[in-house]
Amino acid sequence: MTDEAPRPDHPDGDRSENGAAASADAGRTDAPPAGAAADDARYEASGPDGPATDAAASDPAGVGRDPEGDVTIAAGAVVTRVCRRCSTQAATSGAFCPHCGAAYERRRRGPRSWSRRTRLATAVLVVALLLGAGGAVIALEHAADQRAEDRERAAQERRDREAAAARAAEEEADAQEAGDRLARSLRRSTVRDLRRSITKDARERVSEGVLDGPILSTSCENLDGNEEALDEDAGTYDCMAVTEKLSGGRSRGYRFSARVDYEEHSYTWRLGD
Secondary structure, three states: OOOOOOOOOOOHHHHHHHHHHHHHHHOOOOOOOHHHHHHHHHHHHOOOOOOOOOOHHHHOOOOEEEOOOOOOOOOOOOOOOOOOOOOOEEEEEOEEEEOOOOOOOOOOOOOOOOOHHHHHHHHHHHHHHHHEEEEEEHHHHHHHHHHHHHHHHHHHHHHHHHHHHHHHHHHHHHHHHHHHHHHHHHHHHHHHHHHHHHHHHHHHHHHHHOOOOOOOEEEEEEOOOOOOOOOOEEEEEEEEEEEEHHHOOOOEEEEEEEEEEEOOEEEEEOOOO
16 A cells, blocks of 8 residues: 555645744744844835935845946856847856857947048048039039130121121122123223224225215214113114214214124124115
8 A cells, every 4th residue: 555645635734834834934043023124124225324325225236237228247246147149148257258258238339430541531522522513613614614605706707707708799799890890891992993993994985986085083873772781792883984073063974884792892884774
């Protein structure tokens, strides 16, 4: 037959447990009464000179906290800590995890300072931007000046072309006028030659006994009225070999008919109509 342990609800079992607790309490002669422990806790929290500070009240074990919430451990104290990097729990008095070497406490970073290389690169960038902006402004000003110069040059070239065209037109007009004057002069010279030729022919005829003399001169009148019209290339003339001059500017003589070729500066004539 096996022995059976008393059940929790058995009266003997209850007495055994209570008896063990009582004997344990009886064995601890240094444990203060419950009321005295509470009074001591209140005395330590208040302090002999008055209420303790908030830090002492909130940190009775002497373990402080920094503003970021990290626990500050007194030097040489062995405490159980959890590493932030490897999550390993260890009892240690050091500031670094014995497993991964990471610091338990976060480093308080001050104002971030740029390295010398960063400052140099930033300075170079700023200078480059300033130079680029200045170069862009200079380029824009140069482009504007260049456009103004191009417009002025184009305007000057246009004025030069117009002036050259005007000079050419004027020179052409002068040349045309000179040519016209020369053409009219040649026509008049051809008509003078015609008159001299008729006078010479009439005098020969007088010497031959065909005509009665004397032959004083010859006059010719353009019947077409085109001697000065340069677009006409020929003209018809009524000429008279004068034998006698009458009053009132009239004259008497022998009639000749003539034709003058203005382009060839030549002429023909005959006695009579």
